[in-house]
Amino acid sequence: MKKIATIAVAIACAAVLLTACSGKKTAKGGAASAEAVGYTFGEEKTFHSDNPVTYSISFSDASWYAMQDTWKTEGVFKDIEDVTNVHLDITSYDSGDYGQKVNLAINSGSATYIIPKIYSEDQYVAGGGVVAVSDYTQYMPNFTAFVNKYNMGPDLDTIRQSDGKFYRLPGMHQAALQDYTIMVREDIFEAAGYKIRELEKDWTWESLHDVLVGVKKYMVSQGMCKESDYIWSDLWCGESGKGQGGNLLKLMGASYNVLSGWAIEGSNGGIKYDWKKKEFYSSSISDDFKKLVTVANSFVKDGLLDPETFTQADDVAHNKFYSGKTVIMSTNRSQMANDIAGVQKILGDSAKCYVTAYPSGTNKNLAETSRLECGVMISQKALDELGQADFIKLVRFVDWMFYSKEAYSLCKWGPEGKTWEWSTAANGAKVKKLKPGFKCGGLGLPGADTDVDIRLKWGYAGGNYFYGHSTEESTDAFTPEVQDLYARYGKYKTVATVDPKAKPTEDQREQLNLWAVPLIDNINAWTLKFVTGQKDINKDWDEYISSCKNLNVDKIVALTNEIYKKQ
Amino acid sequence: MEKTGVKVKETNGYIVFKWFNTIIMLIVCAVTLYPFLYLVAQSFSSEEAITLGKVNLLPIGFNVETYKSVLVKGEFMHAYKNTLVYSVLGTILSLVFSCCMAYPLSKKELKGYKVLTKFVIFTMYFGGGLIPNYVLMMKLHLINRIAGFIIPSLLSTYYIILMKSFFAETPHELEEAGELDGLSPIGIFIRIVLPLSMPIIATMVLFNAVGYWNNWYNAFLYLDKKEMWPVAYYLKTVISGASTSADPGEATAEKMQIAANIKSCSMVLMALPIICIYPFISKYYVEGMMLGGVKE
């Protein structure tokens, strides 16, 4: 009855509501017969359209450097228009809601042509709302050049869908950038007799455990903390980790070949690829996992790591570290400077923080393996409205804007001479330097209060349009401290090869998701219970394994292998 | 309540009760006031004090940086202006049209009364969902318009049901008296029912005003242009910005200060004006509103 009524209403509504365009398959990217008429393009050549043209673009507007009119009248958007003759029609959404608003726009058929800053495009694939951009990369010289030069092929494969195409033009890095790591209070470690810079060269989580035991003993003897206190309270594990054990377990897990913490999301139950056996398996029920939780639990058991780390808000850990109650905490590239300065502000100059290349486990791998990052989608609307020839023109513009060195430098630093100039560094290398009178929060280049911030005023160095590139370019604004950290990563850590991906069809993906969500819930619950000591790793291990088996872990593994074999 | 000259002697039980009541009220006040004062104190405290956990009921390291950073920006005042406009307009329209629906529905003798009530209640449970609603607003060209913000929240079935129930309580004799006097139904409503229903009307004004005031969801969905944002949404973006700023080396003291207490500052800025409204409305809750209408 209700169904009939609903249908009746739906028919009645058809007259009022025009249906959004139904999913159309994109035109097959055949041989490009259209010559580049009316515009110039090419590898490391400036894109320029003879006639002015307008493209709509979404923009993720961060409230701490909100878009100003000056960006359009004298800043980055004007520069782009001057150089390319392309006017960007900007639809901006607050960065906190960007993903949802884009989702809404695509779902309602009102998306802009160009959609940058997209992290996950899987949900848009089947609906036909976005173009299978892999069909058009043949028209993108800069993109193709980068792919060839740095061998991005296998990485791009990880974002291909079951139809063999990919739907997002990802930001590409020459080398994976590890953002998150562990930071310690060097001064306290030193006082307790541990030279962290030496230790860091080949330490493991287990050796860290012993070091921390020593540090705590020292602190208790000095009256800096009580025996019942914890000296490690971490962030990004509770509230913002959404209870998956977040960052810390991701870092630890990677060293033991286990996908845990943040890394388990989207993994369908910790699925990894065994290169020796050439098949997929679930790292969450492996012996590696047992090792991981045992090591993690050892920190909690011995009074070092506060178990509330896994349920608390980030602020709590942050405050404890800044006030000197704890001596070790996670940090990342953005927060590092804040943390170091913040601690010194509250505790004085003697409180020195050191950002380490975090410990290893059974391997020395960094947790980050992907060289891809968020990217650009192009909406189907663009293809429909522009037609094949003009769509290719749009694609070439996107190629210039997101993949050419010229655009990268323009968007990140501004035009040469206006905001920056070449200078020579201490080691003789040629580096970019902001001209006097300018500073840039986005690049980590501070200045006087009277200096003009090139990001606030003109929109350079924003997060929407320069992602990924060669290491030289990505790091051209790194401070010496950060560069030193990355050098140490290079020396003490390794980068694992990225796992291949099984590419499910729509139905298979749905089925995997149905199984995976309860399974991952269960894995997370047990992981946290093991680590915090609520459950005994040895006694309750079998119960854990059988609970996972009851939740279809074997079926997921079997299906994943089946899909991959057929690929 | 004791209006006539007859003074009833208070029983001992009643005196004990009054003391008991006062104690309970004191506990309630403590439990509800303390967290609020703590948040207010935090909003005026320095970042170090907050980090070190020193703040309690009084601000430590008195600091108005965060307030300054928000208030100084023209956008905030503009957003405040928007909120005022939306709230006033929205409340008036909501009240008018809710009454239009609630009064007829309070008349059980109205034909179709049951069907209509069900018609309205049904919508409390079945909705269109995010996307159909968005598409509808899009097709009606209501995106980025004031109407786009107000219309989705214009009529609340829950409130209409409540109002209907209150209107139904108006004594029939009074309405009949109005009929005899030659008043039309609308006239009866305006001149007889409405004045007697001041408590519920005041309540609905309060609920609707607070609802529009705190609403950020409609802005998030339907208002893309920053100039149209109400304060609730604007502050929400500021908060999410302060906590997710992912820029290397932006270690300005100002930024850290803001991140430390932007949430409590926002709360104060949002809550204070509305809380101040209540005293003006509370006079409608005085008992005996019916007194004027009772025929001797």
Add this chain to the structure above:
Amino acid sequence: MFKKKEKIAGTELSSSGGMKEFKKYMRKYWQFYLLLLIPILYYIVFRYIPMAGNIIAFRRYRAGGSLFGQQWSGFKYFKQFIGDKTFWRAFRNTLILNISYLLVRFPLTLIFALLLNEIKTLWWKKFVQTVSYLPHFISMVIVTGMIRELVSTSGPLNQLIAHFGGDKISFIAFPQYFNPIFVISGVWQALGWGTILYLAAIAGINPSLYEAAEVDGANHFQRVWHVTIPCILPTITTLLILDIGGLVGSGGAFEKVFLLYNPMTYETADIISTFVFRMGLGSGNYSYATAVGLFEALLNLTLLTIANKVSKKVSGSGLW
């Protein structure tokens, strides 16, 4: 069950003199229908038309494709969650949390309203009222932050326990504590604000009724029991019925649970809306979410209807 489109009945008149009676009726009542016109239009356009979107519970919907989905999928999505024991756990939790909350909050709000009403000193009454409303204005993000601080191992609650010699417990990590934390904090936040309606109802009571009771020799408590409560009974029953009609709903509690739960407490904390959220995270599966929504709505509507019938039998008043 419900005839949505039937607005003006007017057809169930007695057969004798049908047209004349109709005209007489309309002469008297036409203004009521005029008043109803715009609101009804609003409901049709802004509430009923979007309902067509619910069709995607029976069709496969793809983001970016047609609004109404692209092919029929029958009851596939319903089968997906009906056969999922994790869903039923979420369902059970939703019921338990909502019922616990109702059982505690409902009587407490009423009692608190009556107690408030007993305060004779006007300034004190206004002060207590205003202060009791404050928690309503604190955003859920802040409230859950405060809750966590309160029950953390270094927080005041545990300090109290340690003071009396007990062991500190990390309350937020154990499923058995979620319910009390949820209910108590909910009552704290909603108690004051919830009294407003009762106070409005009490304000509408005819004072002559109290005087009559006084004359009859009723003491204070008897006046409350025999005058106040019966007079506000319609309000009480309306609110109760509406609350019962929300027992299977979990949308309102989403933000709170989402900010307070973690995998260790999913057993008791995971409610339908948070479960559906995790289900849809990777896939944007609106069809699934819509199917669950319809299921919730149907159950709630049934509960509401039953509650209404019972209320009419017991107290004579109901929603319709």
